[in-house]
Structures are given as structure tokens and as C-alpha cells.
Amino acid sequence: MKRQDSMGYQINHVARLFAQALRVRVAPHGVVPGQFAQLLALYEQEGVTQNQLCDQVKIDQSTMAHTLQRMERDELIQRVPDPADRRRALIMLTDRAREVQDDLVNAALRVNAVAMRGFTPEQVAVCLELVTRMIDNLEADGSEEEISPREET
Amino acid sequence: MKRQDSMGYQINHVARLFAQALRVRVAPHGVVPGQFAQLLALYEQEGVTQNQLCDQVKIDQSTMAHTLQRMERDELIQRVPDPADRRRALIMLTDRAREVQDDLVNAALRVNAVAMRGFTPEQVAVCLELVTRMIDNLEADGSEEEISPREET
DNA sequence: TATATTTCCATGGCAAGCAATGTATTGCAA
């Protein structure tokens, strides 16, 4: 079996190419790929806690803490203490983050268009669906140890 | 548009899940996901230079240098100086690397099986083909600045 | 042959991922 026939191998490769294509397009705006998912989530809804953001973009809590620190340093977000719970802070976008919103969204759309150049709309839909099913499958795999097997029906 | 409908977003997510699924399965063998592609390439052909390995697994030269250092430290590879060119070294597998080969390949196959659980053979083939086309598209995008545009027909 | 360019690899810097652990706050329970 060749490496190129392994889905995991190819997925890893294409993911690095996506990140790279995004990097060159958003770097001029002072944004890096790892901040992208967080910004998109915050454009949809800001004022959320770090934990909520973790759930939404599905990355580790410690990774999120680091990334938010850089985003705060880069003046993309601001954290306001939650008076209801002093452990938490609510994450707000800065003006600068809103100013680049359109450019970032366009960059993402262009990268997707480049990647799927020559795809029919059906192929795009099929590909997204299959990738989403892989996500579901792998998430189920990763969480099955955490649930006690004896508790399952 | 939702994040979950963006190919780049989903690809990033599924790639992290693949890496994670692989990590838990190969960690007991003292191997980490970032060494995987290199090992597979070396199982096919060893005695290659660092540069050749870069071309084969498509990662940056500096990343390769770091990873090979860790693989040498972990006694997975050995570098023998090339008498024909003293800048180079030929990369050889250790006995330990060969001992875990079957386990690693099986781990990769199991991860792929988990990810594509419920897929028909046709869906597997279609997905692989579409992902490969995205790789080709994105590689073409990344290399077109390096070629002088005036040289194009 | 001396010099300049190119090639190969190493190195340092930063981003971004996970794991494990620490700390403060909250909430529950005795």
C-alpha cells in the first residue's frame, strides 16, 4: 500500500496546504491561521467564555488559552471579567478584528475556491459530507473511552 | 455561511482528529504522529538523503531536520555520512524501527477504518480522489508565484 | 585557480497542537 492511498496521510497533507494557502492570504492583515476559527466563531457570537469557544472550535483548552493570549496581544480580542463568576472572562472582539472581518472571510472563500477548482457543485457537497462523516466517526472513537462502557444500553 | 460548511475548516478539524487517533495508537510503540510519514517513506526505501525525504513527504526542510533529530534521539533512524558528498548523510532505519513496522501499519489501517466506518468502497475511492485533487490544486496555487509569470505561455 | 553561486543541512524564532499540572473560584455537602 502506498502512502498516497491512505486517507489519513492525504488528509494531513491537504490540511497543511490549506493552512499555508490561508497563511499567505491573511498574514497581510496581521492574522495567522490558528486564530481563524476563533475569529469566525466570535463574529457569529461574542461575549462568550473561553470554555464555550473551546467547545465550538473543538480545540484543547490549553491551546485556546495560548491562542487567546496571542490574540489579546495582537489586539484582536479583549477579555472582560465576568462579574457573575470571577474565574471567567467574556471574550469581546476589538474594532480591529471587525475591520478585517470581510477580508478574512474573502480570503477563506478564495482558498476554498482554489482547493476545489474544477469541482462540480455535487462533488463539493459529496466531499463535505464525507469529511463531516469522518469527523463524526473519529469523534465517536475518541470519546468512547471516556464513557464508561457499562453505562451503555 | 457556517464554519462547518467551509472545506478548509472541516479539513483542519478532521486532520487533528486523525492525528489524535493515530497518537493514542502508536504512542505505546514509542512513535509520534509526526514521525509517521517519514517512517513509511523509509520503509519503502532507506538510505535516502534528508532532501529526498522532504520531497517525498512534502514538509519543510527545517521541519524535517528537527524531526530527524528526534527520530535519531529515539533510535528510530541513524545517519551515515555520504562519502560522495560531505554535506549529506544517508538515513538508515534502526532495528527498533523495523520491529515496530507491522504495528505502525496496522495502527494506520485501523485509524483509516475508524474514520471511514460506514463508507462504501465507492465513497472511499471518491473521497480519496477528491482530496487528492485538492492537494494538486493547492500545490499548484502555492508554486505559481515561484515561476515567473512572464515565462508562462 | 580564485571567486561566486548553489546546494545541503542546521539553527533560532514563532505559532499551534496536546498532556499534565497548578491555582483560584465556585458550589455542594456534611
Added chain:
DNA sequence: TTGCAATACATTGCTTGCCATGGAAATATA
């Protein structure tokens, strides 16, 4: 009310990715 468990976030350590730069060796050129 005091003490303990759970929660939220920070921190440290390591891997893996990129970029930019540096040094040594090989190759091309003057």
C-alpha cells in the same frame, strides 16, 4: 460554616509546522 469536589483558566513541557538565516561543501564561472 467549614471542608471538599468540581469548574475555569493558566502554566509548563513537548511535538510539529513554518520562516529566515547561517555555515559548510560542492559546483559553476571568471
